[in-house]
Amino acid sequence: MNTLIPRDEQDAASIVADAAARRMPLNLCGNGTKAAMGRPNQIEASLTSAALTGITLYEPAEMVISARSGTPLAEVVETLAEKGQQLPFEPMDYRLLLGSRGEPTIGAVAAMNLSGPRRIMEGAARDSLIGVRFVNGRGEVIKSGGRVMKNVTGLDLVKLMAGSWGTLGFLTEVTFKVLPKPERMSTLLIRGLDDESAVAALSAALGSPFDVTAAAHLPAPDRQGARTLIRLEGFSVSVDYRLGELRRLLKRFGGADILEGRGAEAVWQALRDASIFQDRGERAVWRISTAPTKGPTLVARVAETIEAQWFYDWGGGLVWLATPAEGDLGAAAIRAATSALGGHATLVRAPDADRSRLDVFEPQAEAVMALSRGIKASLDPAGILNPGRMYAGI
C-alpha cells in the first residue's frame, strides 16, 4: 500500500485536497496499522499521522493537554503521570485482543472514542475531548472547541469527530481535559455470585453515594469461581471510609475481600482491554452497550441460541461477549436481543471476510442514517475518507 506521511498539518491538507480532486480514497490511520476492526476497506493509499508527533501544550494546573495526533498514547500517559495526572477515561488498549503490535496514537484514541472501566464515572474519550484540529475531506483545516473546559461557542464538531473512525476528517491535533491520579486505589471483591445478583450488587454500589469508579463481573462455569469487583479511588482516609460503608451496604451479597496493589491494577487492566478473550484468538468478540440491569437478560437470550462466553464492565452496562467464529458469529441472536432490550453491539474482532458481510456496528434507523449520510457529505463530499469503514456509504 502507498503510504502518505504528511510532515505537518498544511502538508496533510494538500494531500487530502489532492486526493479529493482525484476522488482517490484514503485509509486514515495512526501508526500505519492495518484494519483489524471496523468494516474492512480495500484502499490503495494510506494517510498516516505517524510524523505528526509531540505534545504541544500541557498545563497541569488547568488540567489540559494538547498533542499532535500521531503522538504515541504512551508518551501522553507518561507525561501526565510525571505531574500526577491521567486521562480520566482510561483508554482501552486493543493490542492484546487484536494480537497487533505498534504504538497506539492519541489521535486514534479520539477517532475511536475509546474508554475503559472509568466510563461510568468520567465518561468516554468524547467527554474529555475539548478541542480538535482536523483536515476535512475538502482538504480544509478546521478547528473546533479549544483548550478550555467550558465552551459552547458554535456547533460542537468535537463530539462529531469523537468516534467517527476517520470517516469525517483527518485529526491533526487533539486537546483533552485531564484529572489528578488518585492517591490510592482499592477494590472490593465478592465471590460466587450469579449474573443477576452480581449486577444487582453492582447497581447498588453504583447507586450509592460512595463514588465507585469502576464495577465489573466475571462469571465462571463453576459459580464459585465468579468474581464481582468494585473499585474505589481517592485519598486514603476517604477510601477506607467508603470501603467500610460499601461492605455494609453489600452484606446481603456475601462477604467481600479487598484487593490492592499490582494484582488489583492487573485485573482492571485486563478488564479494560478485554484481554480475557486474548487467548481465544479463533473466537469472535462483541462489545455490547445496554442499560445495566438488562445485561443478564440480554446475555441469557443470546446464550439460548449460541454458545458464548462473556463478562460485564460498568456494572453490567457493557457486556463483552465471545462467540464461535462460524456461521453469523451470533449476529442474528445478538441484534435481536439489542433491538428487543435496547442497546447496541459492535463486532470488535472477527476475520476480514466476516466483517465485510456482517454489520460491524449496530444498524440504525433510516432517519438517523440519513442524517449520518448528510453529515458525511458535509465534511467529505467526495467520500474519500475511510469510505465504508463504519457503515456502507459512510
Next chain:
Amino acid sequence: MSIAFPTPDEAVLSRRNEILAGLGRLVAPEALIVTEDERRAFETDGLTAYRHMPLAVVLPSSTQEVSAILRFCRENGVKVVPRGAGTSLSGGAIPQADAIVLGVAKMNRVLDVDFENRVAHVQAGITNLAISQAVAHEGFFYAPDPSSQLACTIAGNIAMNSGGAHCLKYGVTTNNLLGVTMVLLDGTVVELGGAHLDSAGYDLLGLVCGSEGQLGIVTEASVRILRAAEGARPALLGFERVEDAGACVAAIIAAGIIPVALEYMDRPAIQICDAFAHAGYPLDVDAMLIVEVEGSDQEIDDMLRRIVAIAEPFRPKTVKVSQSEAESAAIWKGRKSAFGATGRVADYICMDGTIPTGQLPKVLRRIDEIAKSYGLGVANVFHAGDGNLHPLVMFDSSKPGEMEKAEAAGEDILKLCVEVGGCLTGEHGVGIEKRDLMPYQFNAVDLEQQMRVRGVFDPGWLLNPAKVFPLEGRFAA
C-alpha cells in the same frame, strides 16, 4: 440597539391569517396564542434589551403535535423559534416578526424513573429543578445546576449545553445526557442515544447538545441521575492579591483535589453581595474563593484541612471553614444572590466567556481597565476551577448612551477571552448576543463547516435562523 435582525419576510407577514388558520387545525385552541397582549409575554427572553413580536406562539403537548407543526411550517416557509422557559441570557429564544415561537413548556412530565439504571426519562419542558425534585426521595439528583434551575427547562439546557456551580466535578449537560427524542423540520421523529451509555454511529446527541435550537425540536430526554453525596461543606478563603487567589486555585488542583465547586469573587462582587445577603464576607480583600467539598463528615474535614494547608503559602487574610448548615447557607447565599444583589445597585449586563485559568490575574486586570475606559464599573463572580467568567458590567440605563457603552465594554471583554486562548461563551450560548463576534473565534472556513453541518438538519434555515452565525458571510441556504 446594535444587533441587527434580518428584515422580516413580507410574504409571510401578509399570509399571517392563513398561517394561523393552518396551525389552528393542528392544535387545540388554547395551545395557539395569537393576540398581541398574550404574544407580548414571548417577545423577549433573559436578554430583555431586545424584543420582537412573533407571528404567533404555539404550545403543543405531544411529540406528534410538534411533528405536525414543523411539517406545516416547512411546507409553508414559516420560521420557527424554539423556546423553553425563555431564561436565555444570550437572546437564544428571542423571536422575529416572521417566525412563530414553538414553546415546549406544556410538555413537562416525568415519564419514567429507573433508579437501578440511574436514568430519568422526562418530557423536554420540565424544569431543571423538577427533575431533581422527582428523584430526591431516593437520595438522587440531576447534576447540572444552572442558577436559573427553578425556571429553566431541560430543553433549554440541552440547547445551550448549560452548566452550573457543580460542573467542575459533574460536568455540564452533554456529560449527563443519555438520549433525546427530537423532531426534524420535515416532521420526522428521531431517537438519538438511549437509556445506555454511548451510542452507535456518529455522536449526533453530542452535536445536538449546545446547538441552540437550530437542528430540531427536542421533545423528550433521558438524563443520568446520580446519588447525592452524604454531605457537602464549603470553606471561604480571602486573599489580599488576585494573584494569590489564582495561585491557590492552581495549587489545590495540583494537589489532586477536585472540589465540587470552586467559586471566585472579586472586591466589588464581595461588597455588593455581602451588603445584600449579610453573608459575613471579608470586606478587606481583593479576591475571595468559595471551595466546597463533598462526602462524609470525616472526609469533608480531611479535605478542608488539606485545602487550608494548601492555601497557607498564599497568605490568606481570611480562612473560614463552615462548621454548620447555617454557616454553609450564609456563604452560598451571598454567592447565589450575585445577580439579584448587583441588580439593586445598578443595571448590568452579564457576560459569559471562558479563559485558561492561568491567565486569571492578567484578564481580571484588563477587564477592570476596559470597564474604566468606558467609565463603568464591573463586578466579577465566576467558576474559578474551569475559568468560566461572568463579569457583570454595570451601567445606568437612565443615562443615554450608557447601555451602548456597556455593550461595547462587554464586547471588548469577550474578545480578550479569545485573545488569551479562551472562548466567547462558556455556558450561556451565542444566541443573537455574540453572533456577530463569532469571527473572532472562528475563521470563515471553520464557520462554513459548522453551517454545512447545520444545513444537513435544516436545509431551508427555518429553525432559529437569526441566531449563532453572523448574518454576514452566511452561504445561501
